[in-house]
Amino acid sequence: MTSIRIASARGDLGIAAYEREIAEHSESQRDMVGARIATLQHGGDRSKGPIGTLTIEQAAKKLNASERGIKRARAVLDSGTPELIEAVERDEIAVSAAEKANDDGVNT
Secondary structure: OOOOOHHHHOOOOOHHHHHHHHHOOOHHHHHHHHHHHEOOOOOOOOOOOOOOOEOHHHHHHHHOOOHHHHHHHHHHHHHOOHHHHHHHHOOOOOHHHHHHHHHHOOOO
């Protein structure tokens, strides 16, 4: 996983440290972190998520990422190869290209 800590996305760091840490990472890396911390599935009471989770929208705002990018990253995490996921997390390939490669059945 990228060096962005889940704790920073959840607000456990001071705002200045959080902003410095986020600024050091690419959009695709922020998307991958957002996909890992966001709650995408709903069940039961849709007005509330499990305690301690973020919605896609909240994760996008906290990480300065797009909701669409986080959804793309989630698709890569859900069905991409470990190598493809690692390539995005190392910033060797954009999450949008990884999603397309995954959809096309291309392995990196």
